[in-house]
Amino acid sequence: MTIDLGVQELIVLGDFNLLIRQTQGEWKTRDLKLLLYKQCVEDLSKMFRSIELRYIPIFHNELADALATLASMLPYPVNICITPLEIQVRDQHGYYNTVESESDGDPWYLDIKNFLQIGKCHEHANGNKKRTIRCLASGFFFSGEALYKRIPDLNLLRCVDAKEAKKIMMRDMLGYVDHT
Template identity: 40%
Template sequence: MHPEFLDEDIMALFEEEGEDEDKDKWILWFDGVSNVLGHGIETVLVSPDKQCLPFTTRLCFNCTNNMVEYEACTLGIQAAIDFRVKLLKVYDDSTLVIHQLKGEWETRDHKLIPYQAFIKELMEIFDDISFHHIPREKNQMVDALATLSSMFKIGPHGDLSCIDIKCHIKPAHFCFIEKDEDDKPWYFDIKRYIKDKDYPPEASNNDKRTLRRLTTSFLLSEDVLYKRNNDMVLLQCVNANEAEQILTEVHEGSFGTHSNGHAMA
């Protein structure tokens, strides 16, 4: 599975780690996940011009957590080789794997020794490759995609369709406000009845009864219409343009810290 996503947010993490002398180096982030649903690995290869190339794979065999991390690292390094990368910086949140690959810790687990030997052979292909440990909170995107891949059950030769992950800063229904064709607010008939006891033209007897019942929960103060809430709080009635402006200001935080969704609505 090869997800596609917008990379504006994650670029901030790469830039924090970047240095002037490393501007020509590629960056590799990797992570692995093991849970009751399976094992998934994810790598993100980043070019010097900040182009993201993500790769996600589900492991369909039994393995330990550390084996999963090594599988993810191997996947990423092999992807870098396929792209003819010669300068590479590798990042992961696994202290054990990173220190073992740097040669600082001894590898005693017989299941990990073959991985380490294989990766060292791959390292010979690069002009320069280095390994760096990062906090888990800086590896969240890769961890999330690895978790996603671990949850899917697919055949040995079947790739899933591409996943397009985008950033939405507003709810889907934001500013979706229906406007009357005659440009009258939704409460026009209610306000007119309270003020003048006048019914809409062509209103049937049933429409008139409904209108009279509705108006019992509304209050007209001068020219402003209010609706009584269940707790007797008066809510000001607004038209579509006013509602759109209020929604914009609320979501921009103009009125301070957001309440929970129900209270804000």
């Protein structure tokens, strides 16, 4: 399909270190079943101006995992052409860029904050909401009066409401940084 679209440069991302090393000639292919596959890859590679193989460990390849899960859930007819999915890689996750004002005036993290302070959800929460709040709360903690969220790279995000977020953004845009 890539060849039919006239693509000349190809970047292949994956966790298949063995195949990458064999294709680049660093390792020998001994398994007879893989020899035909390797030959097919070599033949296809001649149809491109350049091919770059990038090794991404499986635990860093969340996108491929999510797409594979999604693809396994969707039924599709055998004789249909599926339009390729265009993906743009950004420097940071989308949720870092979103700040929405709260419709009821309460901060978005109020349920989590209350759960951490008093140990139970509000009386109007149903079973699913209680379970969700308990699950979300496990990734948050208090340091003094401030609520923080732990993220996988061991950094901490301070939880702020929309008003405080706007104030911080204005301060940073004006170049003022408080070092106290």
